[in-house]
Amino acid sequence: MPKRDKFHGDVGQFLTGKDAVDRTIRYKKHKEVDQKCAPDTYIRGEFFGINRINSLLGRKDCVGIRIYYGKRYEDKDENPVDEGRGELKSRLVIVGVRADGTDIFDDKTGLKGDGDGDALGDGYTCPRHCAP
Template sequence: MFTGKEEHKVSFKKAQALIKAYQKNKAKKEVKALYYGKDAISKILRQRGCIGLRIYYAKKTTGANTLVITGVDKKGNDIVKGPLAEFGFPCPPYCPPDKSIIIEPPEF
């Protein structure tokens, strides 16, 4: 089903357009992005048989939206007996200090 070599490339311009379209009608303080450290992602990817990631949209008991990240094997099965990730640091307040042009494109 999967090989781990699937292409997910997107141009910077297309990425900006996709993100801008999503954020167009969002409140200023609504979460725009989540940061995950490379160690958390690496632990998932290093599991035996893991060839990729699946990212689930999820909701905390507080009502806040989040993501749950699992490893995926070549048959497309989630690898749930190893490390998973959930606690991403939300932007805001953990936004890029340089006002990332992906999140807030400059006006020319």
């Protein structure tokens, strides 16, 4: 795919189901080996609802999303806890992106309360909520 200067709605490639499965299996295998993790002790994926994703995509000037890797402290039931308590877990942060490549969550109005939808996080994690 040729490199483009603008961010737009057609960035990214669809994968075959086999390629997607192969990539996730490879990640799981290397995560367990590299960090000596048991299979059910690290987050392999997160589920986010379509209504939440559509809300991000519907923001003014949004042409796509960016997914950041983040971390937060959680208890054993995946509830957030104060820094230094519980366990530090990897979690995804999804934000809308403008055509110039800037993140939409940089809007200062998002500083009130629990947020106004500037970013999306705290999806259902796998292995806890994996596909049946």
